[in-house]
Amino acid sequence: MRTITLVLMLLLGVVTTAQTTISGKVVDDNNQPIPGANIALQGASVGTVTDFDGLFTLTLEETPPFTIIVSSVGFEAATVNITSSSSDLTITLKEGTELDEVVISASRTPERVFESPVSVERFGIKKIKTTPAADFYDGLESLKGVDINTNSLTFKSVNTRGFATFANNRFVQLVDGMDNAAPALNFVLGNLLGMTELDVNSIELLPGASSALYGANAFNGILFMTSKNPFDHQGISAYVKGGITSQDAAGDNEYYDYGIRIAHAFSDKFAGKVNFSYLRGTDWFATNEISVSEGATGTRLDPNYDGLNVYGDEVSTNIRGVGVSLVNLGILPSGAENLLPNEEVSRTGYLESDLNNYDAESIKFDAALHYRPFANDLEIIYLGKVGKGTTIYQGANRYSIRNFFLQQHKLEIKNNNFFVRGYITDEDAGDSYDSRFTGININRLWKDDRTWFGEYAGAFVQATLAGQLPEQAHLLARQTADTGRLIPGTQEFANAFQQVINDPDLATGSKFQDATQLRHADVNYNFSHITSDFVDIQVGGSFREYKLNSSGTIFTDFDGPIRYSEYGAYTQLQKKLADDRLKITGSIRYDKSELFDGNFSPRLSLGYTAGANRNHNIRLSLQTGFRNPTTQDLYIGLNVGRAILVGSAPDNLDRDIRSFDLSGGGQTITGQSSINLAGRQAYENSYSLSSALAFGASQDPNDLVIANPGIVQPEKVTAAEVGYRGKVDRLVIDLSVYYNSYKDFIAEEAVLVPLYGEVGDNSLSLAALANGDAEVYQAYTNSNVDIKSYGATIGLDTKILGNFDLGVNYTFSKQDFDKSQDPDFRTSFNTPEHKVKASFGHTNLFKNFGFNTSWRWSDAYFWEASFGNGNVPSFNVLDGQINYTIPKLKATLKAGATNVLGDEYFTAFGTGFIGSQYYIGISINNL
The missing domain is CATH 2.60.40.1120 (Carboxypeptidase-like, regulatory domain)
Structure with a gap:
C-alpha cells in the first residue's frame, strides 16, 4: 500500500x-x-x-x-x-502595417496580406474601433475599391468593380462561413442577419471573381465576416450608442443602438456565447417627385403625371379611348369622344411618405455552443442566428420591409486542417408590402379605374362644352374624379391602407409574402500538413438546394413550393519556390446546377517577393468566375405595375399564365373580351419596347424590331489582374489593375407582347399595338453584346508628423459597352468612374485620447435599375470621431458624426437623400 x-x-x-x-x-x-x-x-x-x-x-x-x-x-x-x-x-x-495582417479568404489558408495571390482588403479590430461611421458595417466604405449604395438607414449594399443594384446578386457575403443572402431575394440585406460589433473578429473582402474557390455568384467579390470564439474571447461586453439623424425632408430624429455579448468557457472542452443587438431610428425620406412618364412635363399639373416617389399614378389610359367606350355605352352623346384629347391620363397618386412611416429597426440575436471533445483543435460548433428588421428596399418598386425575419442554423465540425458544415437559411417576409401597389390599390378600393376615368372623361367633356381651355378642363376633370378621395391622416384612409397591405393578391393588395428556404453544405480539407514538402493541396465541395415558397405571390409556385439544387467541387495547389520568394497558386472548380450544363472555373496566380528585405511583392492572376441565374431570373412571375416580370426557367414559361381584358377594338377583331397569355410569349412573341415606342410615334411598321429574347443561361467572366504591394520606409503601397471580359451577361430586357397576332405579321399584331392591346414584360435573358470593364486602385498609408495615421486611396472604374448595339439592354454598371478616399487620425494623441476622420469623394455617374434611371451627382462626405478610454472601467467613450458638412446626397436614383448622423456611445470590456 x-x-x-x-x-x-x-x-x-x-x-x-x-x-x-x-x-x-x-x-x-x-x-x-x-x-x-x-x-x-x-x-x-x-x-x-x-x-x-x-x-x-x-x-x-x-x-x-x-x-x-x-x-x-x-x-x-x-x-x-x-x-x-x-x-x-x-x-x-x-x-x-496592414501588410503584416493575416487573411484566410484569398487562398482558404492563413497568409499575410503581403503574400496574398489576389487583391484582398482587411477591416480589422483597430479599424472597427476607430471608424467614424456610426456602425462598423458602414465603415467598410473606407476600403479602397468598395462601393456602398445606401438603400436606407439600415440597408447598405456592398459592391466592388461595378455592375450592381440594390439587388446585388453578383456579390457574396459570408458570416462564419454561411451565405446570409435572403433566399428569395438572392442578395444580402446589409447586416440584418450579420453580427454585432462586439462579436466581430475579422472582416476580409476579396474584390473581383472568386468562383474558383467559392463557387457560383462569387462574381464581383466576396465579403467574409468571422466572429469571436468563446474559448478565446470570454466575458461580458456591451455598448450603448445614441444620437440623431438629420435630413431636410425628415427633420431631426432620435437614433439609438445597443448590444451585449456574453461568452464563457465552462471547461477546456465546452464554451458558449450569446449576442444581442437592437437598433432603431428614422429612415431617410424619399421625396423626389420628378415625373418619369413618357413625354411628361415634370410637374404634378401634367395629366399623365407619374412621380418618382409617388404611387398610384402609374395607372393611366388613353382618355379618348375611354370616351369611345362611354359613347358606345350611351353615357356620352355621339361625337363627344372628339372633344377628348388623344393622350394618356393617369390617376392621382399618393406620396411615399403617405404610405410609409419610415421606421428603421434591426434586431439581431445569435447563440453558439462550442465543444472540443479532446481538448485540442477539433471543434464541434452549433450556431443559431435570427434577425428581424424594418427597412426599405428599392428593387423594381420601393418595398417597405417590415418585421422581415431571417434565421440561420449551422452545425460545423472542424480543426486546423478541415471543416464540414451544413446550414439552413429560412426567411419570412413578415408584414412587408409593395409601396407602388399600396397606392394603386388604395385608389381602386375607393373607386375602380373604369369609374374614375369615366368621371374624368365626362367632366372634361362638360368643361370643354362650357368653353374651358384644355388645361382648365383637365384640372376640373381631376377634381371631379377625385371627389371623396381617401385623404392620408383620416381613419378611412388608415382602414383602406391596412386592408391593402394585408392582402397578398396584387390585383387588390400589396403584401409581400414569402417563406423561401435555402439548404447548404460544404466541406474542405487541407493536406498541407502531409504534403507541404512537395506542394500544399486543398480539396473541397458544396451542395445547395432552394425551396421557393411564396404561394404564387412572387414566384409561380401557386401549386406548391419549387425546388432545385446545385453542387460543386474544387481543388487548389500552392507551392513556394526560389527561397520562398515565388508563390504559385492554381485552383479549379466544377459546378453544376440541375437546370444548366456544368461549368469549370480555373484560377492561376503568381506572386514574387523582391528586395533585400522582402518588402516588395508583385502578383499576377488570371481567373474565371460565373454566376447562375437567380431564383427570380428563373421562377419569378410578378406584375410590378410598369411591367410583368417573368423568369425563364424552361418549366416556368408555361407556369405564368395571365388573363388580360381587351379593349373595344380588340373585342371587335378577336371576338373575345379577354385573353389568356403564358409567360412564354415574352420570349417567343414580342417586340423590343424601344421599337414599339418608335412605332407608336411614326406608325411605320418598319420601325418595329422583333425581340424574342433567349432563355437565360449562366453568366461568365474572365478576369486578369496585376498588382503590387510594398513598403518604402514608412510608406505602404498597394495597387492593382484589372480587366474583365463578360460572356452571356445576365440582365433584364423590356419587351412588348401583343395580346393577339404574331409579331411580324403586319396585321393582327399591329392592330393589337394600335388598340393598346399589348403588355410590357420584363424578360430575363443574356446579351450577345460584348461587355468589358476595367479599372485600377491604389492605396497609400503612412505615418506623418510623428505618429499620425494618414491613408489615401483612389479607384478608377470603367465599363466598355456600346449601347447602340442593343438599346433595350441595361447593364446597371452603377459605379462612378473616379473615387477618392482619405483618412487622418491618431490612436493616442494624448493619454487615452484618440480621433479619426475620413473623407470620400465620388464622381457623378448614371444609375440604371428597374425602379428608375437617372443621374447621381458628384458628392463629397466628411466623417469624424473622437474617443476616450477609461482603463479602470475598461470602457471607451466615442462621439462622432457622419456627413459633417451637411451636404445631402444620394447614391442611387429614387432613394432618399442621405443627411447627417450624430452619435455618442460607450463600449465596455470590448476586447
Whole structure:
C-alpha cells in the first residue's frame, strides 16, 4: 500500500511539474496595453488572449524550454522563448502595417496580406474601433475599391468593380462561413442577419471573381465576416450608442443602438456565447417627385403625371379611348369622344411618405455552443442566428420591409486542417408590402379605374362644352374624379391602407409574402500538413438546394413550393519556390446546377517577393468566375405595375399564365373580351419596347424590331489582374489593375407582347399595338453584346508628423459597352468612374485620447435599375470621431458624426437623400 501511494505521489509530481503557468502583459511601443492579443504555443493550437488591460495567463502541459508566439492585428508578431514559469512577463509588440495582417479568404489558408495571390482588403479590430461611421458595417466604405449604395438607414449594399443594384446578386457575403443572402431575394440585406460589433473578429473582402474557390455568384467579390470564439474571447461586453439623424425632408430624429455579448468557457472542452443587438431610428425620406412618364412635363399639373416617389399614378389610359367606350355605352352623346384629347391620363397618386412611416429597426440575436471533445483543435460548433428588421428596399418598386425575419442554423465540425458544415437559411417576409401597389390599390378600393376615368372623361367633356381651355378642363376633370378621395391622416384612409397591405393578391393588395428556404453544405480539407514538402493541396465541395415558397405571390409556385439544387467541387495547389520568394497558386472548380450544363472555373496566380528585405511583392492572376441565374431570373412571375416580370426557367414559361381584358377594338377583331397569355410569349412573341415606342410615334411598321429574347443561361467572366504591394520606409503601397471580359451577361430586357397576332405579321399584331392591346414584360435573358470593364486602385498609408495615421486611396472604374448595339439592354454598371478616399487620425494623441476622420469623394455617374434611371451627382462626405478610454472601467467613450458638412446626397436614383448622423456611445470590456 505504501508502495502504491509512493508511486501515485511520484506520478502526481510528474503531472504537476509538467504543467507550466506563465502570465504577464502585452504592450505597444508607448507602453500602452494591447487588448485581444493572441498568445499561442508555437506549433500547436493551444493559447489565450489578453484582457482589456493587456494581461494574460496561460497554463500549458509543457515543460520549459518552449516558444510562444504573441500577435495582434496591426502589430508585428513577437517570438518569446520561455525557460521557466513566470508571472511578470512584459512583451512589447512593434507596430506593423496592414501588410503584416493575416487573411484566410484569398487562398482558404492563413497568409499575410503581403503574400496574398489576389487583391484582398482587411477591416480589422483597430479599424472597427476607430471608424467614424456610426456602425462598423458602414465603415467598410473606407476600403479602397468598395462601393456602398445606401438603400436606407439600415440597408447598405456592398459592391466592388461595378455592375450592381440594390439587388446585388453578383456579390457574396459570408458570416462564419454561411451565405446570409435572403433566399428569395438572392442578395444580402446589409447586416440584418450579420453580427454585432462586439462579436466581430475579422472582416476580409476579396474584390473581383472568386468562383474558383467559392463557387457560383462569387462574381464581383466576396465579403467574409468571422466572429469571436468563446474559448478565446470570454466575458461580458456591451455598448450603448445614441444620437440623431438629420435630413431636410425628415427633420431631426432620435437614433439609438445597443448590444451585449456574453461568452464563457465552462471547461477546456465546452464554451458558449450569446449576442444581442437592437437598433432603431428614422429612415431617410424619399421625396423626389420628378415625373418619369413618357413625354411628361415634370410637374404634378401634367395629366399623365407619374412621380418618382409617388404611387398610384402609374395607372393611366388613353382618355379618348375611354370616351369611345362611354359613347358606345350611351353615357356620352355621339361625337363627344372628339372633344377628348388623344393622350394618356393617369390617376392621382399618393406620396411615399403617405404610405410609409419610415421606421428603421434591426434586431439581431445569435447563440453558439462550442465543444472540443479532446481538448485540442477539433471543434464541434452549433450556431443559431435570427434577425428581424424594418427597412426599405428599392428593387423594381420601393418595398417597405417590415418585421422581415431571417434565421440561420449551422452545425460545423472542424480543426486546423478541415471543416464540414451544413446550414439552413429560412426567411419570412413578415408584414412587408409593395409601396407602388399600396397606392394603386388604395385608389381602386375607393373607386375602380373604369369609374374614375369615366368621371374624368365626362367632366372634361362638360368643361370643354362650357368653353374651358384644355388645361382648365383637365384640372376640373381631376377634381371631379377625385371627389371623396381617401385623404392620408383620416381613419378611412388608415382602414383602406391596412386592408391593402394585408392582402397578398396584387390585383387588390400589396403584401409581400414569402417563406423561401435555402439548404447548404460544404466541406474542405487541407493536406498541407502531409504534403507541404512537395506542394500544399486543398480539396473541397458544396451542395445547395432552394425551396421557393411564396404561394404564387412572387414566384409561380401557386401549386406548391419549387425546388432545385446545385453542387460543386474544387481543388487548389500552392507551392513556394526560389527561397520562398515565388508563390504559385492554381485552383479549379466544377459546378453544376440541375437546370444548366456544368461549368469549370480555373484560377492561376503568381506572386514574387523582391528586395533585400522582402518588402516588395508583385502578383499576377488570371481567373474565371460565373454566376447562375437567380431564383427570380428563373421562377419569378410578378406584375410590378410598369411591367410583368417573368423568369425563364424552361418549366416556368408555361407556369405564368395571365388573363388580360381587351379593349373595344380588340373585342371587335378577336371576338373575345379577354385573353389568356403564358409567360412564354415574352420570349417567343414580342417586340423590343424601344421599337414599339418608335412605332407608336411614326406608325411605320418598319420601325418595329422583333425581340424574342433567349432563355437565360449562366453568366461568365474572365478576369486578369496585376498588382503590387510594398513598403518604402514608412510608406505602404498597394495597387492593382484589372480587366474583365463578360460572356452571356445576365440582365433584364423590356419587351412588348401583343395580346393577339404574331409579331411580324403586319396585321393582327399591329392592330393589337394600335388598340393598346399589348403588355410590357420584363424578360430575363443574356446579351450577345460584348461587355468589358476595367479599372485600377491604389492605396497609400503612412505615418506623418510623428505618429499620425494618414491613408489615401483612389479607384478608377470603367465599363466598355456600346449601347447602340442593343438599346433595350441595361447593364446597371452603377459605379462612378473616379473615387477618392482619405483618412487622418491618431490612436493616442494624448493619454487615452484618440480621433479619426475620413473623407470620400465620388464622381457623378448614371444609375440604371428597374425602379428608375437617372443621374447621381458628384458628392463629397466628411466623417469624424473622437474617443476616450477609461482603463479602470475598461470602457471607451466615442462621439462622432457622419456627413459633417451637411451636404445631402444620394447614391442611387429614387432613394432618399442621405443627411447627417450624430452619435455618442460607450463600449465596455470590448476586447
